Amino acid sequence: MPRPLPLTAGIDLGSTSLKLLVVDGDGTQVACEQVATPWRSGAGGTTELDAPALRTALDRLVATTAAALPDGTTVAAIGIAGMGETGYLVDDAGEVAGPAFAWFDPRGAADAAAFSAELRAEFPGRTGLPLGAQVSLAKLAHERRRGVPLERYRWLSIPEFAAAHLGGDVAAEYSLASRTGLLDQNSGEPWQRALDELGVTAAFLPPLRWAGSPWGTASAVASGPFAGAALTVAGHDHLVAAEALGSLHPGRYHVSMGTAEVILRVTDAPLPPEARARLAAKLINEVRHIVPGRHVIVAGVKSGLLLRRALQLAGIGDRDGRDELDAAVSALPFEGVLPDGAIVASGARNDDGVLALDIRSDGVSPAELFGAVLRHSNDEIRILLDAIERELPPATTTTLTGGWSGMSSVRRARSRVLPDLTVSTREQDTAHGAALLARTLLRSSR
Template structure:
């Protein structure tokens, strides 16, 4: 693009908060204005707050808006009536039903289901929610449709029920193509049939590079947007943030932290069975060109909040974080094995729980600790456990996909803003960590993708220079952490 700026709106529907950003794009990317609102618990509320935030930005924008992009968390959606009205609460990724998921797996076989979809966690999927509601005799299923969080916003703007392949891939109802094969153009009838659903109940899947629709006259009048404004489903939040940061080629990787932490590696030709055993999901990059391998800790940022509420009640947050930063370069004597609700990857274990362990030496698998002497030591143990968990995910991805590039892009969030957590990641994760220079990389990435699709190529978000030397990691400490985590599994099997 030339130095002349183009303005686009980006939406990021997150688990805890939703962000709407006005972004200016040209030779650089600038976040002009951001609104952050709590993500409501029901579909109608979500539409109302997002459209309200869009309107607040649009009516005051000094720049003509050329496009609008929507990114969202995966798996979360809502039942919708034939006339488009959302029906009740959001069905969230964090509200999975293991017993119902087991029925889904039994019907198809775990290996076959993963081979077809690339998704290892059926408890989170919309198909599992649908089966559970059917078993409960929910009358809404007679004529309801299912829309993901992204599609709820897109349909309210365009009257088009549409999603993209990166979000469709999270549903367990979209067939993952083999390496070199083209993406499916729609949800898969055979997979949908596992939950007794037919394709017309799910949204259209937009091809890579396409748009979902254009803003209707009624939405334009209500929101202060141009009639016919192109609307793009940018995709799954982690994939969108990674693309925005320039993570687009095999070997490149991004670490994305919010309520959950996700490590996304671009990699072609990964063993599907190996990825399944490690609890990692496979999909495609937003442009459909390469496979992505995604490892996750679903309660990373949530664990830090839990620690302040449960382990450090009444502690001065700023002071404790500053003291933990002072300790982050020293010996690691204890870690909190960081599984607030089980471990997703590697070595998946839904029964894995929190445990504070002392690592007396590199050869010690870990012993249960009754507590630490002061709040700073406690927080350091929490953050060290999270950083080592990331290093373990990174090592497992390397086993599956080969070496990654030396730089790891880090997408903002608490993992970059918390100084002690950041320093511990720098110590334990090999290579150089480079922060994405954007406050809201996913929402901004959604705006960038929208502009890219309607006006041509855009630049990537800049990465800040690494503020420490590249690390070799700490293999001995990582080995001790992994043995402590897996010993926990054996003791509670």
């Protein structure tokens, strides 16, 4: 009788919470725990993550999950996924220069505008990203302007930093490095012009590895089920979640609805620089996937953020209230019953996020308001899909996942703009995908 496959685990370092999920050899969840991401908020939307606070939260997450497992359990491997733009400047002794900035922190906008004309012109086609405050390069330029000696440090994204904290290697993963603005998508190497403007060398990015590669072991975990587990960095969270569902192939959209609504489309080869530049002009990324040799188009709208604020405007703060509103929105015609133009919503663009409502009629109910926000975000998604489909053949199917996909009104809205929509019912896709990717370590060790 064959021996059962060992347990593996996935860590998802998300904007809202840090999650650790353990699966058995069949991929069935055995345990899942989470702790809040310990951000510190400041004036003007600034949001930081102190390294000691993150280390403490990770240690607590590991200990809490270990306590939830039966005595004698051993976890063979751990995969770590998370956000890509947020990270730390780390020196050779493991000390950090300061807190990590959230990907949505506004700092770096002025620094992005102050880069040389040559870098700004070349940036979208070279990196596959639009140049703005969100990319790590802009925040690094902000730190340099504050007097931080960047040349004394290396850059580690949050998942790479977590791997090192658990005892693993100091290395960079391709899909995460693709979020920084420091990676040349043509060569897969650090982009020299960006390094020069920061005043650093190619060593500023640690050695690059593919997701699923060996990353050392959890040697810093002294005891318990996770002690000594093989480690890997699984990559950028949205890509890991899509691969967990098996839903990311060239003819399909994968749409994840959280605070941001992220639209993914995989390609079997990189697009040419001029196509990347056209997409970047629409705030669409084309970067490296977690699967070697593949690239992925990443588009987004801030629909989840706007929907949350619409709930707050309606005074709804619990699940029962949300369900009642969902039923009320679904009972209305999709266009509502008010005259055309009675409610005009805006703010879903990925460079916006401020819900603005122009109300020109009486009789505006919470259901009408929520429906108007859904229609507005549909319009913004259509703009993104049109841009993508000018570079690639139209997709024929869509997988929708994420917390908002549980609302029937949301599913109805998205079925009007996304092709052949199906909805995933699995929770914690990113952690699950990281746990599944960790299995590659076990296969490679046989």
